[in-house]
Amino acid sequence: MNETLHSISAIERDTGLSREVLRKWELRYGFPQPVRAAQGERLYPDEQLQRLRLIRRLIDQGRRPGSLLRLDSAALEALLAELATAAPATLPPAVGDEVLALLTAHDAAGLTVLLNRTLTRCGLQRFVTDFIAPLNVLIGEAWLSGAIEVAEEHLYTEQLQNVLRAALSGPALGAGSPRVLLTTFPDELHSLGLLMAEALLSTEGAACTSLGTQTPVEDIIRLASSGRVDIVALSFSGAYPLRRAVEGIQRLRTALPEAVALWCGGAGLQGRRPEIEGVRQLDTIADCLTALADWRARAAED
Amino acid sequence: MNETLHSISAIERDTGLSREVLRKWELRYGFPQPVRAAQGERLYPDEQLQRLRLIRRLIDQGRRPGSLLRLDSAALEALLAELATAAPATLPPAVGDEVLALLTAHDAAGLTVLLNRTLTRCGLQRFVTDFIAPLNVLIGEAWLSGAIEVAEEHLYTEQLQNVLRAALSGPALGAGSPRVLLTTFPDELHSLGLLMAEALLSTEGAACTSLGTQTPVEDIIRLASSGRVDIVALSFSGAYPLRRAVEGIQRLRTALPEAVALWCGGAGLQGRRPEIEGVRQLDTIADCLTALADWRARAAED
DNA sequence: CTTCAATTTTGTCCAGGACAAAGGTGTGAT
DNA sequence: ATCACACCTTTGTCCTGGACAAAATTGAAG
Numbered sequence: 001m002n003e004t005l006h007s008i009s010a011i012e013r014d015t016g017l018s019r020e021v022l023r024k025w026e027l028r029y030g031f032p033q034p035v036r037a038a039q040g041e042r043l044y045p046d047e048q049l050q051r052l053r054l055i056r057r058l059i060d061q062g063r064r065p066g067s068l069l070r071l072d073s074a075a076l077e078a079l080l081a082e083l084a085t086a087a088p089a090t091l092p093p094a095v096g097d098e099v100l101a102l103l104t105a106h107d108a109a110g111l112t113v114l115l116n117r118t119l120t121r122c123g124l125q126r127f128v129t130d131f132i133a134p135l136n137v138l139i140g141e142a143w144l145s146g147a148i149e150v151a152e153e154h155l156y157t158e159q160l161q162n163v164l165r166a167a168l169s170g171p172a173l174g175a176g177s178p179r180v181l182l183t184t185f186p187d188e189l190h191s192l193g194l195l196m197a198e199a200l201l202s203t204e205g206a207a208c209t210s211l212g213t214q215t216p217v218e219d220i221i222r223l224a225s226s227g228r229v230d231i232v233a234l235s236f237s238g239a240y241p242l243r244r245a246v247e248g249i250q251r252l253r254t255a256l257p258e259a260v261a262l263w264c265g266g267a268g269l270q271g272r273r274p275e276i277e278g279v280r281q282l283d284t285i286a287d288c289l290t291a292l293a294d295w296r297a298r299a300a301e302d
Numbered sequence: 303m304n305e306t307l308h309s310i311s312a313i314e315r316d317t318g319l320s321r322e323v324l325r326k327w328e329l330r331y332g333f334p335q336p337v338r339a340a341q342g343e344r345l346y347p348d349e350q351l352q353r354l355r356l357i358r359r360l361i362d363q364g365r366r367p368g369s370l371l372r373l374d375s376a377a378l379e380a381l382l383a384e385l386a387t388a389a390p391a392t393l394p395p396a397v398g399d400e401v402l403a404l405l406t407a408h409d410a411a412g413l414t415v416l417l418n419r420t421l422t423r424c425g426l427q428r429f430v431t432d433f434i435a436p437l438n439v440l441i442g443e444a445w446l447s448g449a450i451e452v453a454e455e456h457l458y459t460e461q462l463q464n465v466l467r468a469a470l471s472g473p474a475l476g477a478g479s480p481r482v483l484l485t486t487f488p489d490e491l492h493s494l495g496l497l498m499a500e501a502l503l504s505t506e507g508a509a510c511t512s513l514g515t516q517t518p519v520e521d522i523i524r525l526a527s528s529g530r531v532d533i534v535a536l537s538f539s540g541a542y543p544l545r546r547a548v549e550g551i552q553r554l555r556t557a558l559p560e561a562v563a564l565w566c567g568g569a570g571l572q573g574r575r576p577e578i579e580g581v582r583q584l585d586t587i588a589d590c591l592t593a594l595a596d597w598r599a600r601a602a603e604d
Numbered sequence: 605c606t607t608c609a610a611t612t613t614t615g616t617c618c619a620g621g622a623c624a625a626a627g628g629t630g631t632g633a634t
Numbered sequence: 635a636t637c638a639c640a641c642c643t644t645t646g647t648c649c650t651g652g653a654c655a656a657a658a659t660t661g662a663a664g
Contacts, residue, residue: 007616008617019616020646065646150518209457216453220453310647321647323614329650330614341622
């Protein structure tokens with residue numbers, strides 16, 4: 001199950017640590033200590049990948065490799081906990097300003113660099129929950145206040161899509177269970193929420209299939225009833241009328257097989273809580289992860 | 303001024319060729335042949351960087367390194383020219399059937415694998431012009447004839463976007479000139495054409511900025527008039543009313559600075575040729591490349 | 605003309621050594 | 635005590651040269 005092994009290039013891509021650094025660390029500090037394939041190629045178990053991600057984050061916090069690499073997992077977790085309490089998951093204002101400055105300067109390349117740097121620095125999950133989620137709010141506010149135009153918002157969306165989709169196309173991300181179908185109702189054009197959910201769920205091993213926006217409810221039902229879907233996830237932006245959302249969700253819920261879970265999230269439902277029987281509401285993007293954990297716990301019972 | 307020398311990491315970043323490949327080529331084929339710094343570090347002159355870029359492009363076209371690396375710059379340029387005039391290819395029916403089969407089976411993962419395999423096999427340019435372009439037509443026909451549903455078309459679009467955007471986020475793709483702004487008018491939702499154009503133009507070194515779909519004409523004008531854009535490229539799907547397209551294009555053309563080129567393409571304009579003064583029409587997606595070559599030729603005159 | 609096996613090409617991986625830039629430490633002067 | 639400067643340590647990058655597997659090409663047989 002978690003027997004998956006990663007080549008050194010996979011580790012390089014996932015952690016941002018170059019092959020050469022990985023080899024030197026192994027030589028100098030004895031970690032990571034991958035198993036070897038037939039011809040001596042390094043194969044890193046998941047556990048070591050996780051620990052390397054952790055180390056990477058701590059290094060980015062200003063700590064030095066030499067000390068971190070001699071610690072065991074427990075000590076690293078302790079450091080991480082300390083770090084988590086220090087960082088209250090909100091966006092440093094300077095970062096928000098930097099993004100807005102890049103947008104008003106129409107510097108697409110600069111924005112991509114910033115996004116990618118942040119992604120490799122804090123990992124896909126944190127990137128989505130702690131960076132993109134608050135950033136989206138900021139962008140929305142900036143647009144409302146007239147600080148940026150539609151075009152700049154588009155620019156942001158576009159670059160972010162590039163970065164997220166590239167991250168998603170990594171190797172064997174989300175090849176497991178459950179199988180999640182993501183989409184929006186017709187008239188709902190915003191796809192970023194779907195992409196963020198797909199990213200989060202994929203890192204946790206869910207097999208995501210996104211249909212993008214605007215799928216007719218009949219089509220959703222047909223696909224979800226084929227027996228190859230465990231969860232249907234819908235996203236509603238703030239502009240989507242609550243009444244129409246509730247109506248569609250109810251129709252979908254009754255038409256779907258009972259075994260198929262239905263999750264709904266997005267700004268269009270946030271705050272107001274329709275509470276429909278048999279529908280899981282996701283208040284924040286991070287709720288995807290708890291919902292997934294709950295689904296797995298329940299699935300394990302049966 | 304052109305005495306600038308580049309370290310091996312700079313070359314890796316600019317060309318996407320790994321250090322290891324660069325060293326092996328030097329060993330095996332005698333090119334590139336960098337000068338050496340005090341401690342033997344490789345330092346590549348600009349000229350070799352240029353030639354490496356060219357080689358990289360030709361490899362992406364499906365040619366093999368062994369033959370290319372033994373050629374001199376003149377022969378390489380000749381190949382590049384020949385490449386621009388290459389015959390338009392059509393899709394083998396078996397491949398189309400395979401794609402349709404995957405779609406009706408809702409096998410997103412299988413489709414992604416197929417797309418990625420084709421991409422790596424024939425390179426980004428050929429992938430777009432010879433594979434995706436005819437495939438899009440096929441998908442469109444399949445939908446019209448009822449062979450596939452909206453959901454399956456969405457599935458196709460989504461997977462293709464993942465693959466194309468991942469390919470685009472490669473290293474230093476499109477960091478040069480000209481600077482192209484890509485988008486669609488409001489009411490135009492189809493983004494695939496933009497993405498394909500962005501992919502093609504980027505491989506040829508254009509600095510593309512896509513705003514995605516539905517940008518207000520005023521915003522396009524504002525951005526394009528900032529002096530940081532050389533070309534504005536618009537896409538119109540078959541569903542877009544011709545009259546509205548022409549109207550918008552004319553308005554845009556008069557409002558844009560004369561120095562900014564305006565390119566328009568997509569099924570919405572194909573066949574009918576409004577022929578607007580000062581507007582370049584792209585009949586096929588591959589026309590992006592010839593238009594780019596023309597633009598560069600004209601730019602070189604001044 | 606197709607099919608399958610042999611061969612060549614090509615990218616990736618390995619080990620172990622060297623070195624410079626960045627980070628830390630100690631000493632003396634203000 | 636604080637600052638500047640010389641010194642040591644840590645750390646990432648670069649080097650050479652060899653091995654091998656996957657992909658592409660070629661050639662032989664059906």
